[in-house]
Amino acid sequence: MEREEKDLMEFKSPQCPYTITVRRNPPRRAKKTPATNAPDVTTSSSTHFDTKDVPRFPIEEILQCQLPLSKTSTSENSENLRVFLRIRPLDIKKNSKKNVDGANIARSRLKGISPKQDMKKKTKKKEICLSVNDTRSVTLSPPQIMQDSRRVKTEVYDGFSHVFGSDSLQKEVYDRVMDPLVSDFIAGKSGMLAAMGPTGSGKTHTVFGCPRELGMVPRALQKIFNCTSNTCTSELTRSYYVSIFEIYSERGKGERIFDLSSDGVDLCLQQSTIKGLQEVLVSNAVEAEAVIARGMLKRATAMTNSNSQSSRSQCIINIRVAPNMFDGKVELVPNNAVLTIVDLAGAEREKKTGNQGTRLLESNFINNTSMVFGLCLRSLLEHQKNPKKQFQKHFQNSLLTRYLRDYLEGKKRMTLILTVKPGEDDYLDTSVLLRQAAPYMKIKFSTVEEPSNLAHQKRHLDKLPRVEQPKRRKLRNLDASEVFY
Numbered sequence: 001m002e003r004e005e006k007d008l009m010e011f012k013s014p015q016c017p018y019t020i021t022v023r024r025n026p027p028r029r030a031k032k033t034p035a036t037n038a039p040d041v042t043t044s045s046s047t048h049f050d051t052k053d054v055p056r057f058p059i060e061e062i063l064q065c066q067l068p069l070s071k072t073s074t075s076e077n078s079e080n081l082r083v084f085l086r087i088r089p090l091d092i093k094k095n096s097k098k099n100v101d102g103a104n105i106a107r108s109r110l111k112g113i114s115p116k117q118d119m120k121k122k123t124k125k126k127e128i129c130l131s132v133n134d135t136r137s138v139t140l141s142p143p144q145i146m147q148d149s150r151r152v153k154t155e156v157y158d159g160f161s162h163v164f165g166s167d168s169l170q171k172e173v174y175d176r177v178m179d180p181l182v183s184d185f186i187a188g189k190s191g192m193l194a195a196m197g198p199t200g201s202g203k204t205h206t207v208f209g210c211p212r213e214l215g216m217v218p219r220a221l222q223k224i225f226n227c228t229s230n231t232c233t234s235e236l237t238r239s240y241y242v243s244i245f246e247i248y249s250e251r252g253k254g255e256r257i258f259d260l261s262s263d264g265v266d267l268c269l270q271q272s273t274i275k276g277l278q279e280v281l282v283s284n285a286v287e288a289e290a291v292i293a294r295g296m297l298k299r300a301t302a303m304t305n306s307n308s309q310s311s312r313s314q315c316i317i318n319i320r321v322a323p324n325m326f327d328g329k330v331e332l333v334p335n336n337a338v339l340t341i342v343d344l345a346g347a348e349r350e351k352k353t354g355n356q357g358t359r360l361l362e363s364n365f366i367n368n369t370s371m372v373f374g375l376c377l378r379s380l381l382e383h384q385k386n387p388k389k390q391f392q393k394h395f396q397n398s399l400l401t402r403y404l405r406d407y408l409e410g411k412k413r414m415t416l417i418l419t420v421k422p423g424e425d426d427y428l429d430t431s432v433l434l435r436q437a438a439p440y441m442k443i444k445f446s447t448v449e450e451p452s453n454l455a456h457q458k459r460h461l462d463k464l465p466r467v468e469q470p471k472r473r474k475l476r477n478l479d480a481s482e483v484f485y
């Protein structure tokens, strides 16, 4: 009996004079009451029970009452992590021409067919494994051989904030993904966009774009400075600073941070702050883009079998707004917000890329970081689902996650854009990424900004459950073939 009482939740509303009992568990069939002198209501026909004696149950009034929402169900101070999916076009035009050249011509001749016929054969063969169902869901179908041999099933992934098909334009992506973060940033809130996905799936293209199709970073800068020079804020009261750096592991010898805005200075991380990182004061979008473009020229990239210009490092860009002293007063609006954009290096499967030597060592580092990033988000989700579960401090295992700690602990708003290739050959990469990242949509983020936006300067450890320090995992020896995006 006591237990049954515990299973019931009671809400007492000031507007509602009655107590409402909500049963959490489905009602059990009641046991037959032992015979007493009390009249049996259910079998009233067989008794002389007069219904007038029973106080009337005011069901109509109760239904009309407005129940106050319980604290846990209101999402005033939190919102779900927004996870977007972008599908890259199957064939990139500039590559298709390249394929007819050089080695391919020789290969076709060996087969005794013309290169054009060979190309036709190849394009015919190319099937897609990922199709868009609607703006929020996709269907992933394994190639026929896998369906027959391994009984792999077709899966539907639903609930994305938006799915961008292979014909999507950068502007569409910006409007849905980046613009809300930029608007918040202008209003004084920090935020982060992280692009993740397998190698060659279009992360760098989405983040930076090309001169004809500008990516998220240049579009964000244009909006920030247009807004500043027009109506939103006064130029006199704000200054903008840009910094760009990469985290890279040279030949697998530990992670290092390089400042890309100066001459590749080697930096160190101290409690989520990068000591000595140069912030360049910029007064317009052109200046800011120039700083980033110069930095990108220094970024570690290399040619691999999957991408002619594959990123070999994690690249982070920060745009920071700071209040100016104006007539001895500081602007009163919340300020010092940071907009962070992260272009992760794409996870690689050794079997597919065929990487060797330096490239293979880089793959180990890239896959490790992606794995730790994923573990942080999974741990956050599990902790939010069940607060009794220990919050694992996976962020300690890589420089990137240590730097992004506030985001990975759900204290600041973050948006994820997953990029994938839709080809049959890409099935495994796409499947691993979607399986891993689909649950992240349930992660909640705090929408309340900490008093100082530079939260790394002041850490509120008491907000987190106290957990024992987990043993550091040996991540260095991870096989490059173990992919975790």
Ligand SMILES: Nc1ncnc2c1ncn2[C@@H]1O[C@H](COP(=O)(O)OP(=O)(O)OP(=O)(O)O)[C@@H](O)[C@H]1O
Pocket (backbone or CB within 6 Å): 087, 088, 089, 092, 166, 197, 198, 199, 200, 201, 202, 203, 204, 205, 206, 307, 309, 310, 311, 312, 344, 345, 346, 347, 419
């Ligand atoms: N949506 C797109 N439209 C047109 N071209 C694209 C698109 N996405 C990617 N590409 C092209 O595909 C190629 C690979 O893209 P990109 O370098 O951005 O991949 P990545 O995910 O950053 O790879 P990595 O992790 O290896 O650096 C580039 O030539 C890029 O221009």
